[in-house]
Amino acid sequence: MAGLRLFNSTHQLLELSLRGRAARHEVLSANIANADTPGYRPRDLDFNAAMRSAVESGSLNAGETTQRGEASATAGLDIQSAIYEPEYPDSRHGEDRLDGNAVSLDRQMALITENSLAYETSLTLLSRALAGLRYAIGEGRR
Amino acid sequence: MDLFKIFSISGSGMAAQKSRMSVVAGNLANSESTRTVDGGPYRRRDVIFQAAPPPGDFTDELNDIAADRERAQGVEVVGVKQSNRPPRRIFDPSHPDASSEGYVAMPDINPIEEMVDMLSAVRSYEANLSAFNSTKALIRKILDLGRNQ
Numbered sequence: 001m002a003g004l005r006l007f008n009s010t011h012q013l014l015e016l017s018l019r020g021r022a023a024r025h026e027v028l029s030a031n032i033a034n035a036d037t038p039g040y041r042p043r044d045l046d047f048n049a050a051m052r053s054a055v056e057s058g059s060l061n062a063g064e065t066t067q068r069g070e071a072s073a074t075a076g077l078d079i080q081s082a083i084y085e086p087e088y089p090d091s092r093h094g095e096d097r098l099d100g101n102a103v104s105l106d107r108q109m110a111l112i113t114e115n116s117l118a119y120e121t122s123l124t125l126l127s128r129a130l131a132g133l134r135y136a137i138g139e140g141r142r
Numbered sequence: 143m144d145l146f147k148i149f150s151i152s153g154s155g156m157a158a159q160k161s162r163m164s165v166v167a168g169n170l171a172n173s174e175s176t177r178t179v180d181g182g183p184y185r186r187r188d189v190i191f192q193a194a195p196p197p198g199d200f201t202d203e204l205n206d207i208a209a210d211r212e213r214a215q216g217v218e219v220v221g222v223k224q225s226n227r228p229p230r231r232i233f234d235p236s237h238p239d240a241s242s243e244g245y246v247a248m249p250d251i252n253p254i255e256e257m258v259d260m261l262s263a264v265r266s267y268e269a270n271l272s273a274f275n276s277t278k279a280l281i282r283k284i285l286d287l288g289r290n291q
Contacts, residue, residue, distance in 0.1 A: 029148045029273045030214040033155030037191040105269050116276045
């Protein structure tokens with residue numbers, strides 16, 4: 001029974017994912033706010049890279065979390081280094097405007113919608129995982 | 143990472159677009175004004191946008207600076223610039239502001255240019271509003287997570 005814990009790495013992973021998605025939402029919202037700012041370059045957050053480095057750094061250690069009583073996984077997500085300026089192949093000629101702004105509203109809206117859906121997916125999964133826990137706590141009764 | 147902070151980013155975008163709208167409205171309203179406080183005909187005005195971190199509380203800002211974190215940028219209007227395009231000269235000797243040769247200096251305002259600017263401001267405003275609403279939806283969803291358990 002050593003491997004069985006109330007809050008296992010699934011919850012941590014989903015929490016990390018929610019944090020990463022919320023951070024990306026902030027970055028994309030900032031791009032939309034600056035859609036008319038001269039010289040502004042859009043930024044993005046590489047969610048996959050952030051998650052990969054969090055998992056590979058081994059911060060998803062469930063035992064550590066329960067002993068310390070706090071989620072150590074929250075420190076594992078390096079949001080700052082995952083932010084980058086994306087290069088779009090078509091933006092060099094089409095979208096770059098005279099004022100040097102390279103934000104394409106359509107693209108940013110598409111990205112933010114995609115990101116919101118991914119956030120909701122993680123949230124639904126977390127909700128299911130917690131519902132399973134509740135089911136077990138209630139000894140299987142509804 | 144706080145979802146509530148994103149509201150101020152989208153809010154700054156909406157506020158900036160709104161002040162751009164009011165400048166455009168001022169340009170259209172004054173397209174025939176031959177007198178201003180500074181003297182001479184009205185000159186076309188344009189807003190200047192600049193990326194700036196949204197106002198947060200002091201602790202947040204201090205933590206970001208201490209951790210050398212770059213903050214997501216909102217937008218702010220740093221000024222309104224007057225265009226230096228020369229006024230249009232129109233021959234109308236009966237106009238009270240006509241020169242001795244009968245020419246009137248009219249503001250060089252192109253309605254099409256202003257309309258395009260206005261539409262662009264409206265679209266940008268809507269985009270910010272969509273971002274705002276999607277943030278709101280995310281927060282509502284996470285509140286539901288607590289309700290259903």
